[in-house]
Amino acid sequence: MTVLPQLIVSTLLLGGIYALIAVGLTLIFGVMRVVNFAHGEFLMLGMYLALFAFARLHFDPYVTLVLSLPISFAVGWASYRGVMRPIVHASHNVQVFTTVGLSIALQNLALVLWTADARFLRTDYYAVVVRIGGAAFNVAQIVAFALAVALTAGLFAFMRWSYIGKVMRATAQDRDASALMGIDTDRVYAITWAVGIACVGAAGVLLAPIYPVYPTAGLQFVLIAYVAVVLGGLGDMAGALIAALAVAAVEVAGSYTIGTAWKEVLYLLLFIGILVVRPAGLFGQRGAEALGT
Amino acid sequence: MKAVAPAAVVFVCAGLAPLVVHDAFLLDSLVLILIWGSAAAAWNVAGGYAGQISLGHSAFFGIGAYAAGLVVTRWELSPWLGLAVGALVAMAIGLVVGYLSNRLRGPYFVLATIAFSQVLLIVGSRWRGFTSGSEGIPVPFRPGFWTLGIADKRVWVWITLALAVLAYLLQLYLDRSRRGYQLVAVREDEDAALSLGVPARWLKVAAICASAALTAACGALWAQYIGFVDPFYVFSVDLSVKFALAAIIGGLGTALGPFLGAALITTVETYLRAQFGGIGTRLIGIYLIVYGCALIVMVRWVPHGLVGWIGERLRRRVTARAET
Amino acid sequence: MSLLSIAGVSKRFGGIVANQGISFDVAPGELVGIIGPNGAGKSTLFEIITGFYHPDEGVVSLDGARLTGLSPDAICRRGVARTFQKLRPFQGLTVLDNVMVGALTRTRDVRHARERARELVGKVGLAEKAEAHARTLSTGQRKRLELARALATEPRVLLLDEVTGGVDQRTIPELVQLVRDLHAGGLTVLVIEHNMRVITAVAQRIVALQLGEVIADGPPDQVTRDRRVVEAYLGLAYTQ
Numbered sequence: 001m002t003v004l005p006q007l008i009v010s011t012l013l014l015g016g017i018y019a020l021i022a023v024g025l026t027l028i029f030g031v032m033r034v035v036n037f038a039h040g041e042f043l044m045l046g047m048y049l050a051l052f053a054f055a056r057l058h059f060d061p062y063v064t065l066v067l068s069l070p071i072s073f074a075v076g077w078a079s080y081r082g083v084m085r086p087i088v089h090a091s092h093n094v095q096v097f098t099t100v101g102l103s104i105a106l107q108n109l110a111l112v113l114w115t116a117d118a119r120f121l122r123t124d125y126y127a128v129v130v131r132i133g134g135a136a137f138n139v140a141q142i143v144a145f146a147l148a149v150a151l152t153a154g155l156f157a158f159m160r161w162s163y164i165g166k167v168m169r170a171t172a173q174d175r176d177a178s179a180l181m182g183i184d185t186d187r188v189y190a191i192t193w194a195v196g197i198a199c200v201g202a203a204g205v206l207l208a209p210i211y212p213v214y215p216t217a218g219l220q221f222v223l224i225a226y227v228a229v230v231l232g233g234l235g236d237m238a239g240a241l242i243a244a245l246a247v248a249a250v251e252v253a254g255s256y257t258i259g260t261a262w263k264e265v266l267y268l269l270l271f272i273g274i275l276v277v278r279p280a281g282l283f284g285q286r287g288a289e290a291l292g293t
Numbered sequence: 294m295k296a297v298a299p300a301a302v303v304f305v306c307a308g309l310a311p312l313v314v315h316d317a318f319l320l321d322s323l324v325l326i327l328i329w330g331s332a333a334a335a336w337n338v339a340g341g342y343a344g345q346i347s348l349g350h351s352a353f354f355g356i357g358a359y360a361a362g363l364v365v366t367r368w369e370l371s372p373w374l375g376l377a378v379g380a381l382v383a384m385a386i387g388l389v390v391g392y393l394s395n396r397l398r399g400p401y402f403v404l405a406t407i408a409f410s411q412v413l414l415i416v417g418s419r420w421r422g423f424t425s426g427s428e429g430i431p432v433p434f435r436p437g438f439w440t441l442g443i444a445d446k447r448v449w450v451w452i453t454l455a456l457a458v459l460a461y462l463l464q465l466y467l468d469r470s471r472r473g474y475q476l477v478a479v480r481e482d483e484d485a486a487l488s489l490g491v492p493a494r495w496l497k498v499a500a501i502c503a504s505a506a507l508t509a510a511c512g513a514l515w516a517q518y519i520g521f522v523d524p525f526y527v528f529s530v531d532l533s534v535k536f537a538l539a540a541i542i543g544g545l546g547t548a549l550g551p552f553l554g555a556a557l558i559t560t561v562e563t564y565l566r567a568q569f570g571g572i573g574t575r576l577i578g579i580y581l582i583v584y585g586c587a588l589i590v591m592v593r594w595v596p597h598g599l600v601g602w603i604g605e606r607l608r609r610r611v612t613a614r615a616e617t
Numbered sequence: 618m619s620l621l622s623i624a625g626v627s628k629r630f631g632g633i634v635a636n637q638g639i640s641f642d643v644a645p646g647e648l649v650g651i652i653g654p655n656g657a658g659k660s661t662l663f664e665i666i667t668g669f670y671h672p673d674e675g676v677v678s679l680d681g682a683r684l685t686g687l688s689p690d691a692i693c694r695r696g697v698a699r700t701f702q703k704l705r706p707f708q709g710l711t712v713l714d715n716v717m718v719g720a721l722t723r724t725r726d727v728r729h730a731r732e733r734a735r736e737l738v739g740k741v742g743l744a745e746k747a748e749a750h751a752r753t754l755s756t757g758q759r760k761r762l763e764l765a766r767a768l769a770t771e772p773r774v775l776l777l778d779e780v781t782g783g784v785d786q787r788t789i790p791e792l793v794q795l796v797r798d799l800h801a802g803g804l805t806v807l808v809i810e811h812n813m814r815v816i817t818a819v820a821q822r823i824v825a826l827q828l829g830e831v832i833a834d835g836p837p838d839q840v841t842r843d844r845r846v847v848e849a850y851l852g853l854a855y856t857q
Binding site for chain 2: 035037083086087090092093094095096097098100101102103104105106107108109111112223226230261262264265268269271272275276
């Protein structure tokens with residue numbers, strides 16, 4: 001069983017980054033009741049941000065990470081004002097098509113501006129490898145994991161203790177009652193959306209030194225985030241965190257046993273299975289969505 | 294908008310066009326409009342009438358394309374047979390998908406359908422032994438009607454027109470029949486429909502099956518017309534969005550809408566291709582940006598599409614005239 | 618001789634008991650009112666009778682035939698129609714089309730269904746609104762629409778959830794008269810109602826629920842004097 005430690009550590013490293021993508025997605029769903037189909041595109045934008053900051057300004061990706069938080073927050077805020085605001089209370093279908101439209105537009109904007117070529121961000125410490133328990137790991141991966149965990153923890157603390165976080169949770173509980181209590185729900189939605197985008201943008205920056213950057217790069221990660229979010233129960237942040245690890249475990253185990261080519265089928269089928277059997281997630285109350293709550 | 298006259302005019306014009314127009318480029322555009330219009334109409338049966346918004350319909354289109362392609366290349370049988378096989382397989386899969394996703398609403402259904410088409414994309418592009426994997430299938434050209442090896446684009450116009458009329462008639466049935474009324478009730482409010490004795494679950498499955506079979510038929514004809522099946526194209530989410538977009542632009546839940554939407558989209562696409570021909574992949578990017586923005590704008594400001602918008606204008610004019 | 622029979626129905630949600638061993642019968646042509654404070658389990662009982670919830674225990678039957686286990690649409694076709702407390706008209710359809718959906722459960726002929734729907738739309742007083750979209754109606758008009766839609770399915774038992782809730786004072790007498798007329802026409806009606814004046818005036822018999830259990834069952838004057846009912850419900854309602 002020499003591979004076991006390697007598999008476990010791989011799972012943790014992957015799961016940490018998936019978690020950061022997933023918590024933003026589930027936060028937006030929990031508070032706004034919107035499934036953001038453009039989430040992956042914001043991840044992709046974060047990756048390009050790190051890439052260009054490195055290539056043009058020689059910023060280390062971990063410096064860019066600090067800058068990316070306010071930048072993605074601002075991008076999120078602007079996209080809320082411009083695109084999301086009019087449809088927050090619209091029907092599911094309108095919301096779906098709006099975010100799908102946003103996704104297509106952003107993806108292809110990147111295609112037109114930066115071509116479909118995969119680009120690479122190679123820092124000088126890229127090839128540095130750390131050995132843990134006989135297994136070798138890329139240092140960028142470990143740093144990305146550590147920072148992703150720190151950011152996720154920061155988000156949890158923000159939600160738990162800050163005034164805005166409490167207001168966001170109250171709105172997630174009952175948007176009508178919150179509005180009656182004098183909460184400016186429009187502002188809450190803007191902040192929620194922007195915070196969610198900031199998370200995924202930061203995740204993009206962290207992924208850029210590890211994975212190739214191209215216009216549809218967000219899709220594969222966000223697909224996994226959807227799986228995690230649904231598995232954890234849409235809107236449940238702690239659930240998403242655990243589920244992100246579970247999905248990473250499935251992926252790592254899948255790559256190991258059936259090969260990378262088919263592992264995607266494995267988690268897609270898992271995803272469909274969960275949607276069909278327990279649409280409210282493993283920890284959520286079943287049927288909550290169907291009952292319109 | 295349940296008048297048949299405008300649709301009759303549109304289809305008769307399309308049928309007569311090959312007698313007048315001889316320009317290959319225009320005829321090619323017409324064939325594509327009719328194929329995409331039929332696919333959008335098929336999507337509309339599930340998405341517009343039944344309210345089952347799918348973004349995985351390219352799965353059924355791909356099944357049709359692959360069925361036609363494989364029946365021709367592997368067994369050297371007629372693509373018409375391939376079309377029938379594709380439609381049946383899609384219907385059977387539609388039955389399973391419809392049954393399993395029956396309780397899923399809104400974004401959950403969308404996510405499930407996307408995941409489903411992604412599964413088929415992976416199978417189509419990786420199962421080298423059967424589907425030739427990511428290289429796709431070149432469909433050989435064997436002259437004759439039975440083998441669908443037709444060089445004359447006029448004949449293609451008539452073949453695809455028949456498909457379009459079939460798709461239109463299916464929607465017309467939903468506009469006027471008992472089952473159609475019931476299906477629309479399910480879309481508006483499933484629980485309320487159930488409480489009135491509407492067999493909602495069964496109707497939704499039936500709508501998805503019909504929609505899947507028709508979409509597969511479009512895929513089969515498309516594969517024969519284009520002569521190549523590329524898994525990354527026929528199973529793409531972009532293609533699913535294209536069907537939905539055409540229906541939304543034309544008018545969700547209207548019989549003629551998908552055809553108008555497809556006409557508009559295809560025209561814009563061809564125009565951009567002619568205009569920016571040299572830029573290659575970037576061109577695709579430009580019209581997809583237009584797609585994305587059109588989607589955002591349409592669902593927000595013109596929810597009933599062109600058909601709804603034109604209908605509203607006409608109604609206003611009629612009432613204005615009545616008042617003077 | 619009972620038409621609708623509810624026998625030992627219980628339903629729990631997690632740890633919360635919504636219905637606990639509820640039993641009563643409704644005779645043909647009877648108009649029974651169900652009262653109880655919020656959370657007493659009235660609406661849950663309706664959901665169970667109409668098949669939207671499955672009871673943990675107990676059986677509901679119509680004319681001796683078991684309804685429990687059937688799907689909501691099948692139960693409707695057997696002859697149990699309902700309205701919703703939180704109104705659910707088909708927003709995007711016209712009033713006439715809304716009612717047609719109900720009528721199409723009893724006829725395959727669309728034209729016949731339209732005639733029947735027009736008749737019912739007139740009967741509930743919405744003739745002028747027949748071509749209007751449901752989303753443009755007032756709450757009172759929506760209540761009438763739901764009533765017409767339910768009637769179009771030709772029910773043997775009609776379940777009304779809150780006939781007068783959310784409706785302005787002037788409209789209440791008209792709606793009450795409508796229910797009276799239906800009952801006079803021989804229809805069996807089960808009605809949940811918060812307005813005590815309405816329910817005591819209209820019902821032949823009242824079943825009172827509290828915390829998921831039946832605490833009183835009998836003629837209105839008897840039930841309204843019942844000590845437990847007064848404590849649980851009326852005391853609150855009258856002192857407020």
